[in-house]
Amino acid sequence: MTSISSSWAILIIVLAIIANGVVAAYTWPDAQIDQLESILYQHSGYRQYGLAFGVSPCNNMANALETGRDDSAEWFRTAYHDMATADVLAGIGGIDASIGFETDRPENKGKAFNESVSFFTAFQSARSSMADVIALGALFSVGSCSNGEVIIPFRGGRRDALGSGPTGVPQPEEDLDTHTAAFARQGFNVTEMIGLVACGHTIGGVHGENFPEIVPVVNDMNNQASRQDFDGSFDNFDNSVAKQFVANTTQNPLAFGHNETTRSDFRIFNADGGNLIRRMAESQQFFWDTCTTLLERMLNTVPKDVQLTDVIQPIQIKPNNLFITVNSNGTETVSGEVRIIEDGTTFSNREVLIHLKSRTGEAVPSSPILARTQDGMQVYAFYNNMPNFTFYSFTTTVPTGIGVSSFDVQIKDGDTDTTSTNGGQGFPIQDVLIVQQASTCTRLEFPSTKSNNTLEITVAVRDDMEFDSVRLVVPKPVNMIGTLSLRFEPTAVDLGKVQTLDGTGYSLYKGSFSFLVDAVGPMKTFDLVASGPKGVVQNNFTRWAEFNFC
Ligand code: HEM
Ligand SMILES: *[C@@H]1O[C@H](CO)[C@@H](O)[C@H](O)[C@H]1NC(C)=O
Ligand SMILES: *[C@@H]1O[C@H](CO)[C@@H](O)[C@H](O)[C@H]1NC(C)=O
Ligand SMILES: *[C@@H]1O[C@H](CO)[C@@H](O)[C@H](O)[C@H]1NC(C)=O
Ligand SMILES: *[C@@H]1O[C@H](CO)[C@@H](O)[C@H](O)[C@H]1NC(C)=O
Numbered sequence: 001m002t003s004i005s006s007s008w009a010i011l012i013i014v015l016a017i018i019a020n021g022v023v024a025a026y027t028w029p030d031a032q033i034d035q036l037e038s039i040l041y042q043h044s045g046y047r048q049y050g051l052a053f054g055v056s057p058c059n060n061m062a063n064a065l066e067t068g069r070d071d072s073a074e075w076f077r078t079a080y081h082d083m084a085t086a087d088v089l090a091g092i093g094g095i096d097a098s099i100g101f102e103t104d105r106p107e108n109k110g111k112a113f114n115e116s117v118s119f120f121t122a123f124q125s126a127r128s129s130m131a132d133v134i135a136l137g138a139l140f141s142v143g144s145c146s147n148g149e150v151i152i153p154f155r156g157g158r159r160d161a162l163g164s165g166p167t168g169v170p171q172p173e174e175d176l177d178t179h180t181a182a183f184a185r186q187g188f189n190v191t192e193m194i195g196l197v198a199c200g201h202t203i204g205g206v207h208g209e210n211f212p213e214i215v216p217v218v219n220d221m222n223n224q225a226s227r228q229d230f231d232g233s234f235d236n237f238d239n240s241v242a243k244q245f246v247a248n249t250t251q252n253p254l255a256f257g258h259n260e261t262t263r264s265d266f267r268i269f270n271a272d273g274g275n276l277i278r279r280m281a282e283s284q285q286f287f288w289d290t291c292t293t294l295l296e297r298m299l300n301t302v303p304k305d306v307q308l309t310d311v312i313q314p315i316q317i318k319p320n321n322l323f324i325t326v327n328s329n330g331t332e333t334v335s336g337e338v339r340i341i342e343d344g345t346t347f348s349n350r351e352v353l354i355h356l357k358s359r360t361g362e363a364v365p366s367s368p369i370l371a372r373t374q375d376g377m378q379v380y381a382f383y384n385n386m387p388n389f390t391f392y393s394f395t396t397t398v399p400t401g402i403g404v405s406s407f408d409v410q411i412k413d414g415d416t417d418t419t420s421t422n423g424g425q426g427f428p429i430q431d432v433l434i435v436q437q438a439s440t441c442t443r444l445e446f447p448s449t450k451s452n453n454t455l456e457i458t459v460a461v462r463d464d465m466e467f468d469s470v471r472l473v474v475p476k477p478v479n480m481i482g483t484l485s486l487r488f489e490p491t492a493v494d495l496g497k498v499q500t501l502d503g504t505g506y507s508l509y510k511g512s513f514s515f516l517v518d519a520v521g522p523m524k525t526f527d528l529v530a531s532g533p534k535g536v537v538q539n540n541f542t543r544w545a546e547f548n549f550c
């Protein structure tokens with residue numbers, strides 16, 4: 001029945017490349033991976049996450065209040081300044097979002113840091129730390145600005161600091177020994193320092209608004225921040241900065257600026273006699289390869305107690321938005337989507353079938369269920385060498401006495417016919433503790449400068465489980481003093497039984513939860529946890545965004 005489809009073949013090749021034998025096969029769901037994978041790969045279109053929008057195209061500026069700045073350069077610089085205070089021998093610092101607390105320091109001049117962090121809060125969640133979002137922001141910057149030539153492998157799991165860290169971001173007036181020591185502390189030798197600075201200073205520039213002693217403040221409506229670009233292509237992640245340096249083109253203010261004291265790029269690029277910068281100038285590909293390696297290390301510099309995940313690859317077949325509604329006539333309506341990766345070889349008559357299994361593992365009466373797609377259910381990447389996906393949705397009705405437990409996904413495409421079983425166990429879908437989508441809603445009010453966020457929830461609970469506690473747990477976003485970033489405080493409320501649904505084997509539980517937070521805040525989610533003599537059941541990380549407003 002099964003021939004290996006080409007997308008699986010690609011996955012196998014990719015897995016073989018990553019590392020020798022250390023990659024465990026992915027099975028869905030994975031609390032460490034799934035949310036970050038969606039932000040990383042669902043750029044634009046159906047179910048888009050939208051972080052990559054900020055830097056697409058490379059010269060985009062979401063905050064259009066001022067010209068002469070762009071998000072890509074600011075996000076990238078934000079990641080470096082967050083990392084630059086690391087002490088790798090001591091295992092302290094790195095990408096940990098401490099930059100959010102350090103914006104008033106002279107070594108962090110400018111609006112870029114708070115504006116980046118403020119933008120990033122919308123992507124923070126209980127499963128995507130600010131530190132991970134800062135790393136993703138830098139990854140998207142260089143991906144977009146190189147149109148996919150610099151693809152940094154992404155690992156997740158960074159943790160947010162709850163306060164500021166030590167000082168130590170390099171400043172342009174410091175001498176070469178000071179810079180060499182600072183980069184050594186960050187884990188980079190002289191050669192790597194040269195590479196990293198060249199990779200950093202290929203987009204954006206120096207702003208008179210922030211550094212009037214380096215570049216002049218100009219009176220130009222098209223350049224209100226008075227930026228002088230590092231090279232002739234400020235919105236292209238290319239080797240111009242190296243080429244122009246080697247050719248003595250005087251554009252880079254940190255190499256040839258009028259103020260000799262602040263010519264840090266000049267001193268650094270010559271620190272090995274000009275060897276590496278010449279090689280970076282000679283070959284565009286060598287420049288990109290050098291940057292990919294060094295920037296991956298930069299983003300993976302984390303405190304010693306943080307364990308990063310494996311590299312997050314695109315998941316080939318990923319369930320999404322699974323919901324079950326208990327009906328009064330003794331049935332349950334099961335609906336959901338599967339996201340399927342595109343490799344450019346899909347036939348127009350591709351068929352996706354959901355093999356839904358009952359609580360006891362048999363096929364349910366309506367199985368297999370045809371899952372459908374339509375125009376508008378695709379999600380696209382903003383730049384090359386990133387995947388696209390198509391979503392397929394399905395819905396079916398199952399008697400509550402039969403119930404559901406998992407499903408397999410069969411894909412018939414041209415000559416191939418593949419059934420994915422999620423490593424043999426099927427894709428799990430439990431009907432024990434299930435939020436009722438139509439009778440759950442959210443509310444957003446602005447009683448003050450803060451927003452009041454409310455969730456009113458209805459959950460169906462299977463009576464045979466004899467739970468004595470059904471709880472809603474919300475990772476409540478909490479503002480912190482000194483940073484625009486948020487932290488999450490898991491907060492539980494008990495849900496009360498309000499109704500037994502006769503003839504279905506289910507009862508309904510209701511409850512509500514409100515919290516205040518500055519601004520609109522991060523991605524809101526909730527977990528459900530029920531416990532009783534037969535055990536504990538969890539249904540975690542449902543997004544508030546999946547429900548209507550009350
Ligand atoms: C000795 C080391 C470094 C020094 C002294 C330095 C200094 C500076 C200065 C003074 C600016 C101007 C900022 C502004 O006016 O807004 C700047 C911009 C920038 N730096 Fe560095 N930098 C160093 C290393 C790095 C590294 C390693 C990276 C990243 C890998 C990096 C990324 C950037 C980026 C992307 C910008 C442009 C920001 C924008 O246009 O908004 N820098 N740097
Ligand atoms: C820095 O380390 C790299 C290996 O990562 C090595 O190739 C290079 O020679 C080293 N440079 C210096 C100055 O030690
Ligand atoms: C050059 O930069 C240094 C360090 O920021 C500053 O102290 C000095 O005043 C600057 N010189 C000029 C002429 O702007
Ligand atoms: C750039 O200037 C240096 C120092 O004056 C000189 O040695 C080098 O030949 C110049 N490079 C070019 C391409 O003109
Ligand atoms: C039961 O109700 C659901 C929802 O209203 C409906 O879709 C389904 O067809 C009904 N089934 C039967 C057997 O009446």
Ligand SMILES: *[C@@H]1O[C@H](CO)[C@@H](O)[C@H](O)[C@H]1NC(C)=O
Binds near residue numbers: 342380388
């Ligand atoms: C993704 O979609 C874009 C836009 O249609 C297309 O240009 C690109 O080639 C696609 N990439 C893949 C890997 O299919």
Ligand SMILES: *[C@@H]1O[C@H](CO)[C@@H](O)[C@H](O)[C@H]1NC(C)=O
Binds near residue numbers: 447452453514
């Ligand atoms: C927030 O909204 C909830 C539900 O509407 C309400 O009960 C609560 O009083 C509100 N809190 C504030 C501070 O406005």
Ligand SMILES: *[C@@H]1O[C@H](CO)[C@@H](O)[C@H](O)[C@H]1NC(C)=O
Binds near residue numbers: 104111114481484
């Ligand atoms: C950035 O925001 C924080 C938190 O509101 C604030 O304490 C800090 O002063 C701001 N920094 C700048 C440079 O505006």
Ligand SMILES: *[C@@H]1O[C@H](CO)[C@@H](O)[C@H](O)[C@H]1NC(C)=O
Binds near residue numbers: 527529
């Ligand atoms: C599910 O959520 C509960 C409550 O927040 C938490 O205690 C539990 O660790 C979570 N389980 C997983 C697998 O994420």
